[in-house]
Amino acid sequence: MRRSISDxxxxxxxxxxxxxxxQQIEIQRAELAETFSCVPSQVTYVLSTRFNxxxxxxxxxxxxxxxxxxITHVSTKARDCSHLHEDLQEMIAHMLxxxxxxxxxxxxxxxxxxxxxxxxxxEQQQLVLTSMIKAIVRYNRLQSE
Amino acid sequence: MRRSISDxxxxxxxxxxxxxxxQQIEIQRAELAETFSCVPSQVTYVLSTRFNxxxxxxxxxxxxxxxxxxITHVSTKARDCSHLHEDLQEMIAHMLxxxxxxxxxxxxxxxxxxxxxxxxxxEQQQLVLTSMIKAIVRYNRLQSE
DNA sequence: ATAATAAAGGTCAATAATGGTCAAAGGAGC
DNA sequence: GCTCCTTTGACCATTATTGACCTTTATTAT
Numbered sequence: 372m373r374r375s376i377s378d379x380x381x382x383x384x385x386x387x388x389x390x391x392x393x394q395q396i397e398i399q400r401a402e403l404a405e406t407f408s409c410v411p412s413q414v415t416y417v418l419s420t421r422f423n424x425x426x427x428x429x430x431x432x433x434x435x436x437x438x439x440x441x442i443t444h445v446s447t448k449a450r451d452c453s454h455l456h457e458d459l460q461e462m463i464a465h466m467l468x469x470x471x472x473x474x475x476x477x478x479x480x481x482x483x484x485x486x487x488x489x490x491x492x493x494e495q496q497q498l499v500l501t502s503m504i505k506a507i508v509r510y511n512r513l514q515s516e
Numbered sequence: 517m518r519r520s521i522s523d524x525x526x527x528x529x530x531x532x533x534x535x536x537x538x539q540q541i542e543i544q545r546a547e548l549a550e551t552f553s554c555v556p557s558q559v560t561y562v563l564s565t566r567f568n569x570x571x572x573x574x575x576x577x578x579x580x581x582x583x584x585x586x587i588t589h590v591s592t593k594a595r596d597c598s599h600l601h602e603d604l605q606e607m608i609a610h611m612l613x614x615x616x617x618x619x620x621x622x623x624x625x626x627x628x629x630x631x632x633x634x635x636x637x638x639e640q641q642q643l644v645l646t647s648m649i650k651a652i653v654r655y656n657r658l659q660s661e
Numbered sequence: 662a663t664a665a666t667a668a669a670g671g672t673c674a675a676t677a678a679t680g681g682t683c684a685a686a687g688g689a690g691c
Numbered sequence: 692g693c694t695c696c697t698t699t700g701a702c703c704a705t706t707a708t709t710g711a712c713c714t715t716t717a718t719t720a721t
Binding site for chain 1: 667668669670671672673
């Protein structure tokens with residue numbers, strides 16, 4: 372669906388990162404630009420718009436001979452979510468770490484949910500949490516398409 | 517007289533959506549306008565009058581090169597509830613205007629709610645909506661301090 | 662060691678390619 | 692004529708692409 376060169380570079384890099392062991396890759400800017408037949412500065416553009424801290428990525432680089440750009444996806448190992456209803460705050464923090472949620476969203480939900488749950492019994496809370504996980508997964512899929 | 521251009525655009529888009537796997541399509545505004553020999557803003561008009569949240573549709577877009585408009589049809593169950601849902605959408609819109617809420621938060625909630633309501637009966641939905649509205653009001657107050 | 666040179670990556674502003682907004686004009690059915 | 696929906700267009704906002712010029716680092720020549 373997403374067809375611009377920037378989109379394709381983004382996709383390409385994210386696949387590489389996901390396949391990597393440490394959620395980290397190193398690339399050559401000029402080489403990548405060559406691969407996608409674009410100017411090197413477009414790679415910089417993609418990095419700054421799609422791999423910034425807000426999106427859960429850290430980029431470092433070195434100029435000159437043997438230069439490189441390193442991209443790291445900061446995330447912790449996914450955890451078992453079977454007991455979500457027991458510790459809501461922890462769950463949200465966890466999702467935030469895993470970048471299944473953005474900073475601003477997390478902050479919002481963090482505030483919203485306790486207020487929501489005030490009026491709900493445990494069963495209802497569990498229902499809401501389960502649905503929410505599903506929704507977030509779907510949302511995430513849409514975002515990363 | 518024959519149906520209006522807006523009607524025909526609506527029909528066209530709905531057929532495309534129904535035929536799609538994920539009840540979701542992406543179009544180019546200018547291209548669609550060209551197809552129907554109208555100005556691009558008429559497409560925007562159709563989207564806002566026939567594909568808004570009230571009708572069970574979510575639209576997202578991106579400007580600039582290789583921009584697009586994405587239309588998603590959300591399930592009927594999710595929107596067949598009380599006026600509270602509409603009220604909430606309106607609140608979100610207002611908060612966006614007043615910058616008491618971020619785009620990403622609003623987008624997130626728009627996705628979250630239908631999925632959340634999928635598994636809930638009307639009574640539960642009402643409870644959630646009421647609590648959410650209360651919570652948002654409080655959140656709003658905190659933000660504006 | 663130092664100076665020159667080559668080999669990276671970075672910045673920034675101009676331009677192009679989209680979609681959005683809003684208010685005014687048009688038109689069909691009372 | 693009045694009202695509501697539609698149609699239009701001028702102007703706006705956002706995102707992508709490109710290229711000239713700059714900075715940093717490694718390598719080579721003296």
